[in-house]
Amino acid sequence: MAQETVFTPDIKFVRELKKAGADTLKKCYQCATCSVVCPLSPDDKPFPRKEMVMAQWGLKDELVKSADIWLCHNCNDCSKYCPRGARPGDVLAILRKSVIQENAFPRFMGKIVGDPANIWQALAIPVVLFIVVLAMSGHLGIPEGNVVFSKFFPVHFIDMIFVPLSMLSVVMFAVSISRFWKNMTSGTGMTPKAGFMPSLVETLKEIMTHAKFRKCDENKDRSVAHVLVFYGFIGLAITTALAVFNLYILKWESPYPVDDPDVLAIFGGSTALVWIVKILFKLLANASSVMLLTGGVLVIKNRLKERGVETLTSSFDWLFAGIVLLVGLTGFLAQVMRVAHFPAVMAYGTYFIHLVLVFYIIIYMPYSKLAHFVYRTVAITWTKMLKRDVEI
Numbered sequence: 316m317a318q319e320t321v322f323t324p325d326i327k328f329v330r331e332l333k334k335a336g337a338d339t340l341k342k343c344y345q346c347a348t349c350s351v352v353c354p355l356s357p358d359d360k361p362f363p364r365k366e367m368v369m370a371q372w373g374l375k376d377e378l379v380k381s382a383d384i385w386l387c388h389n390c391n392d393c394s395k396y397c398p399r400g401a402r403p404g405d406v407l408a409i410l411r412k413s414v415i416q417e418n419a420f421p422r423f424m425g426k427i428v429g430d431p432a433n434i435w436q437a438l439a440i441p442v443v444l445f446i447v448v449l450a451m452s453g454h455l456g457i458p459e460g461n462v463v464f465s466k467f468f469p470v471h472f473i474d475m476i477f478v479p480l481s482m483l484s485v486v487m488f489a490v491s492i493s494r495f496w497k498n499m500t501s502g503t504g505m506t507p508k509a510g511f512m513p514s515l516v517e518t519l520k521e522i523m524t525h526a527k528f529r530k531c532d533e534n535k536d537r538s539v540a541h542v543l544v545f546y547g548f549i550g551l552a553i554t555t556a557l558a559v560f561n562l563y564i565l566k567w568e569s570p571y572p573v574d575d576p577d578v579l580a581i582f583g584g585s586t587a588l589v590w591i592v593k594i595l596f597k598l599l600a601n602a603s604s605v606m607l608l609t610g611g612v613l614v615i616k617n618r619l620k621e622r623g624v625e626t627l628t629s630s631f632d633w634l635f636a637g638i639v640l641l642v643g644l645t646g647f648l649a650q651v652m653r654v655a656h657f658p659a660v661m662a663y664g665t666y667f668i669h670l671v672l673v674f675y676i677i678i679y680m681p682y683s684k685l686a687h688f689v690y691r692t693v694a695i696t697w698t699k700m701l702k703r704d705v706e707i
């Protein structure tokens with residue numbers, strides 16, 4: 316006799332999904348058109364129809380351990396063809412946000428960062444922290460003379476805040492991801508057919524090239540915006556790491572390090588080499604900022620375009636797109652204001668806002684839209700281990 320499975324619907328979860336933007340959920344009448352048109356859905360137990368049923372029934376426990384919702388790249392091919400306007404692509408996006416909140420450690424941070432209504436609380440944390448550090452060190456105020464950001468907010472204070480909190484954030488992220496991995500892999504009854512490392516390498520290759528992203532027909536241009544934001548972040552992460560390396564290891568202080576005999580000694584006395592390294596660093600930093608800024612503008616443009624068609628971007632996605640754009644914009648404007656001798660209060664004020672937003676992006680990474688990158692990587696790796704994902 317077939318074994319009975321008892322499901323416990325979670326009505327509160329359904330209400331939360333609808334409040335977060337999945338208000339079209341109940342329109343779905345299970346025709347499965349979405350699963351047929353999805354270019355990334357496997358033949359065996361395809362998505363997103365089954366996730367629509369699970370979400371309608373409030374099967375939260377089943378959904379938080381689903382790897383399939385992470386195979387979706389939110390192209391919305393399915394939403395275009397859904398005869399009921401149930402927007403399955405958007406429902407999956409909201410489910411992914413819920414999974415991040417459910418696995419978040421500590422859980423309250425998931426609630427603060429995951430709910431756009433709490434944005435002021437999320438921003439108040441770095442604002443208060445920065446003001447307290449500046450006040451305690453006697454730096455609260457606008458320095459006299461030319462605008463030099465390190466006079467306003469000394470670099471070692473920035474490091475004192477960011478380095479330990481970044482490390483704490485990495486630990487919190489690791490706990491959240493291990494929860495997710497445990498939920499996703501335990502009790503599935505599925506046996507991996509491939510090893511973790513080869514599957515991870517395959518996954519990273521796929522993500523770096525955005526190969527699956529480009530398989531979607533509808534909203535294909537989203538992949539360009541995504542690539543720009545993705546590589547803009549990577550470029551800025553590299554330049555930030557190099558800047559920290561310089562600060563503590565190389566210790567080049569002069570803006571023209573060719574004057575510095577210690578620096579010249581590292582490069583065998585070649586001023587040309589010093590200049591090449593310096594120019595490459597500047598190029599990488601500026602190109603990454605431009606990519607981030609352009610990608611942020613394109614993300615917002617694409618989302619505005621989608622708004623009137625088949626999809627509706629959740630406020631969570633809007634918030635992140637806005638913050639990405641503002642990080643690029645405030646970083647750029649602070650530099651322009653410094654070089655063009657704007658009033659100091661404007662330049663320092665813009666720089667302060669920039670630091671608050673950078674805090675949001677880096678320290679809140681385990682709970683924000685950026686966490687998708689790691690959750691998705693882990694979930695795709697698992698599906699590759701199961702040989703479940705669609706071949707490109």
Ligand code: SF4
Nearest residue numbers: 343344346347349397
């Ligand atoms: S979401 Fe739309 S296309 Fe998919 S099963 Fe439901 S009604 Fe059909």
Ligand code: SF4
Nearest residue numbers: 353387390391393404
């Ligand atoms: S949004 Fe695109 S990838 Fe996601 S389920 Fe729909 S068709 Fe598939």
